[in-house]
Amino acid sequence: MEREMRFHLERETEENMRRGMPPTSARRAALLSFGGVERFKEECRDVQRPRRLETFWQDVQYGVRMLRKYPSFTLLAVLTLALGIGVNTSIFSVVYGVLLRPLPYRNGHELVVLRQQAPLAGADNLGFSVKEIEDYRAQNQALEGIVEHHSMTFTLLGGQEPELIQTGVVSANFFDVMGVKPLLGRTFLPEDEAHGAEAVLVLSYKYWQRSQHGDRDIVGKRFRMNDRPHTVIGVLPPVPQYPNENDVYMPTAACPTRSSERFMANRNARMMSVFGRRKPGVPLAQAQTDVATNANRMQQQYPDVYPANRGFRAVATDLQDELTQQARQTFLLLLGTAGLVLLIACANVANLALARVLRREREMAVRAALGASRGRLIRLLLTESTLLALLGGALGIVLAIFSTGLLVKFAERFTPRAHEIGVIDGTVLGFALAISLLTGLVFGLAPALSIGQNLVPALKDGSGQSTASPARQRLRNSLVVAQVAVSFALLIVAGLMTRSLLKLQQVKPGFDVERVLVMRISPNWSKYQSNEDYRTFSQRLLDKLKTQPGVLIAALSNNYPLNPLGITRGPNRNELQIEGRPLAPGELPPQADFRVVTPDYFDTLRLPLVSGRLFNDLDYDPKKPVALINQALARHRFGNDDPVGHRLSLDRGESWATIVGVVADVKSYGLQSAAVDEVYRPVAQTFGAGFLLARTKVEPAGLIRQLRGAVYDFDPETAIDHVRTLEDARSEALASPRLTATLLSLFAALALLITAAGIAGVMALAVAQRTHEIGIRLALGASKSAVLWLVLEQGMRLVLVGLAVGSSGALVLTRVLSAWMNTLLFAVEPADPLTYLLVALVLAAAAAAACYLPARRVTGINPMIALRSE
């Protein structure tokens, strides 16, 4: 505009000069005929529609200037917000990846998991037998593909070392129903499933990369497994694998167990998991009814297979819910607490901003006097706060990027979907942006709206700093009270979790976890066909290992306590019969977890014998079967009687084993659960025990290489995997409660820190505002400690109100959520008085410190200077 008018005037001046005017009058004439440059400029500006974008840009520029003018405020606010937003973004990336994102399968929402249950016998996942699957396939109307899956380990020979391969055994149309297309080659066809078909394999992407180095010519290659050649026909794309990770897949016909005539004919041989796809448009409820009807029909048709006293039913669950069920509670709790941390951060920044508005009241008044409307002022402040929030958000995203890797490890413990938690993607970024903007609005609104309608008094007041209006003071106070209350609730949750973790750590597992090495060993089973063969193998292997330097004693067992796999699957529930105890009609047969061990198992674990004797090397005669039971089973089934000498059967009365002793209870399936009833049988009288346990003189981790070598020396076709110490297993059993407690404590600590900073800020302002008053009090003879107390009292009163609100709020909250809290807590009541007391003390101490530091300044006030300062 400026340039345009200048051009006009110059042009006119030239024109006038051309007509013969002298330069000065030419210019004058030009100006005259133009008629008031400034006036027209003004008019031009009026003509232009108020440009929103332009004023917005002005606000932004002004905002940036203000933020730079108060760097300490900006830094504090941005950091606080970055912590709040960062925590929320990373937790959200987990929640989104695990709970919200659709399954990475074609129409993943249509996939369902079927499950057969016997609720009266306490079994919520029986598995499926071949006969049952056939029935569902024949009768079901709501599902369009019913497929089965089970997973086994097979030994792959031919490589440098024998390799244990986790193998998924699936129906031929498994991948079609899941909607997975192969990366190379093909997946299974119906003819692969035919009896006697050539054995074929599909490799998982991970295994193909890891063990076959991504060889693109892999299709057609042959592997030797189960003493048979298996041909690779395809490779899967990198999709997450459900229900568990497998290295390779084979069709049902290739699995020796699954394809045996006897297994297929036995309706009770339940080993498989079953999935289905809902027909398009069929709701889950209909699929559930349909499955339940199928189960009812089976129950009526085969009453002997499904005894009424166990209850029998089948249910269908959405695959997506099934996969994340365990994660949901913990993640939602974390998201909730993270949200509270953000709220506290917002309250803090709002309080800081309020204090700043107070100092800028004059500036606002001047702006208003010059014609800025209230709306315009509010918009200015909101722009500033949004700017702050966006800065905080950007920094928060950086924080989130760094912490997501950690959270993936955490999430793995709860859900197989953890690997889908990407680095920050579009949706998560969108979330971060949205919460940043929302945050800006939330904490910007309070100070902005506190700008009074009438700013005239601020102008009249010469001090440049108006005294706080009562309304604004109330707002600031209630923000502090809210912060203290919310922090209190957060600290309670973290405190309860920590107490629960401590209790868990104190749980005695019933055996000595120190210095025991565990490895899974899988011999080439085709070489050890009979019990006798295997007994010699195990005996000689153990003899060899016991002579290894550093090894005290060694044993074999089919499982070991606190085995993570065991914890996930839960105890086996084998039915047993006790001799001379016929069941009353309708009574459920006793159940027990079933362990197969070599005699030295108990010494290796230092698991004490309570009565009777342990197994010895002579307990191999199949005609004299023996068993040990644990105290829990003795207590439950024999009461005060001595169980030693009684006999029990694990095969519905076909054979009877004599109980020779009672051993102590062990927390086999997790430290939080009570010991389950257990029966031990000797390896020599049964078959197969895959875990080698060795108690060592030194740190067991140092002996791994040596022991592996010893096993390979003994039998080069024995595969080894799953190597760890019992201490690892114990710490893994504690890992998820520990991580949850750590994260929650971290959040609570953040909240405490932010709140303390908030209280300190409020106190600092209060001291500044009361300097004059305190000067008078000092001048009139008040003692320094008296004025200090005066100021402290002001802050502590807020803190106490916050504590009162927070504790009653937390009590109500834990009461409301008590069912939910109880599942997360171990041996701690949601209203645990000790936790409440400790939290109150910690919070009060932190608050007192936050009050005291700024309040201390009043003692340094010189009454003369304070009085003059007005």
Added chain:
Amino acid sequence: MAKTKSDLLQGTLDMLILKTLAVGEMHGWGIAQRIQQTSQGVLNINQGSLYPALYRLEEQGWVASSWDVSDNNRQAKYYKLTRAGRKQLTEETANWERMSAAVELVLQSN
């Protein structure tokens, strides 16, 4: 007071500008010169008032502007008629003719 005068002129001035631009692209000074010339000096408006009018027309979307080099090798802002502007001009011209005919009728009747 100045405001009322320019308000009075506003409609006409806008039309004159549109008419002038109908010939071709022109900068502000050029427009002023041309209006003066073609009206044979009768319409001696304040040249400055041209600019608010031009801005207004631009807001309405009837003219578009761009910077270019002028005949004497200096940067000048050139205005040209948009399609909407051309339509507006026809409309306003028609209006004006109707109006002036009406005014004439009134003046001639005794």
